Amino acid sequence: MSVKSAERVLRVFELLARHPEGLTVKEISSSLAFPQSSTFNLVTTLHEEGYVNQDQLKRYKLGPKLIQIGTAAMDSLDISAEGKPYLKKLMEDVQETVFMALLSDGELIYVVKIDNNRSIRTTAQLGKRKPLYCTGLGKAFLAFLPLERRKELLQGIELVPITDSTITNKEMLEQNLDSFVESGYSIDDEENEEGLFCLAAPVYGASGIMEAAISVAGPKERMLKHKNMIVEKLLSTSKKISGIAGYTGEKE
Structure with missing residues (x-):
């Protein structure tokens, strides 16, 4: 049985991987058909944990923590x-x-x-x-x-x-x-x-x-x-x- 919040995190990562220039919360919400309020909370948490970065235009991009995870995955x-x-x-x-x-x-x-x-x-x-x-x-x-x-x-x-x-x-x-x-x-x-x-x-x-x-x-x-x-x-x-x-x- 899948966990909805975990699925949403994965969809956000996959979306941002296709948009290295970054996306706003509104663009993420619209692209994935997620409610904007829950998208904001989700992306804010990922940002606080270092999984996404935010630029000056409030666009979110994949963060440095994912590099460590990706490197470990390739090494495995x-x-x-x-x-x-x-x-x-x-x-x-x-x-x-x-x-x-x-x-x-x-x-x-x-x-x-x-x-x-x-x-x-x-x-x-x-x-x-x-x-x-x-x-x-x-x-x-x-x-x-x-x-x-x-x-x-x-x-x-x-x-x-x-x-x-x-x-x-x-x-x-x-x-x-x-x-x-x-x-x-x-x-x-x-x-x-x-x-x-x-x-x-x-x-x-x-x-x-x-x-x-x-x-x-x-x-x-x-x-x-x-x-x-x-x-x-x-x-x-x-x-x-x-x-x-x-x-x-x-x-x-």
């Missing part, structure tokens, strides 16, 4: 904590930014990001969500999860163009995914951010099902120049992390 995910040393080594080998992501509610969520000193600016940040169809990590999930799961995920996805290179034809996307299955890794060729090229690979768990994806991302020209070396290091790293996650080579 064994696959990200245990895989981090291998990802650090991968970053050192390829000299580009390295990521790990998990699948969450039909999107990917970044749980590890290891920057290189020559990293380029990217919108991909820890805890951020992104679509599956136009990212290397996301397309790894679509390619390497069981076919039924792929179909299920694709049914809930609208292929909205993010850049001029985004694949918006479902048939073309499926052909793209099938080619990734053959090669063992997926590619994002400026499909989510212009100038950014990404190579991604699956990480399997003890059950033989893909549990995470890892990637190397950088400027397209530089990535293509060293693509073969990066693919080799990427696949080697995904194999090692799959091994520590209990994968024995038997896929579901």
Whole structure:
């Protein structure tokens, strides 16, 4: 049985996560269809406890206490904590930014990001969500999860163009995914951010099902120049992390 007040707190957090610029009590109340008086009391309590901040325009944003909780949550995910040393080594080998992501509610969520000193600016940040169809990590999930799961995920996805290179034809996307299955890794060729090229690979768990994806991302020209070396290091790293996650080579 759900507790109404707890549900309301969660809805407020989810709403503010989608509005980093902040929202007023009235906007929160209106968006969630909560009474304004109870919304005020709820948000005031969250503010006093450090879970939300208030700016000079009386807009509320997610607060610092949630960073501590989020960091602890990511640390408790064994696959990200245990895989981090291998990802650090991968970053050192390829000299580009390295990521790990998990699948969450039909999107990917970044749980590890290891920057290189020559990293380029990217919108991909820890805890951020992104679509599956136009990212290397996301397309790894679509390619390497069981076919039924792929179909299920694709049914809930609208292929909205993010850049001029985004694949918006479902048939073309499926052909793209099938080619990734053959090669063992997926590619994002400026499909989510212009100038950014990404190579991604699956990480399997003890059950033989893909549990995470890892990637190397950088400027397209530089990535293509060293693509073969990066693919080799990427696949080697995904194999090692799959091994520590209990994968024995038997896929579901």
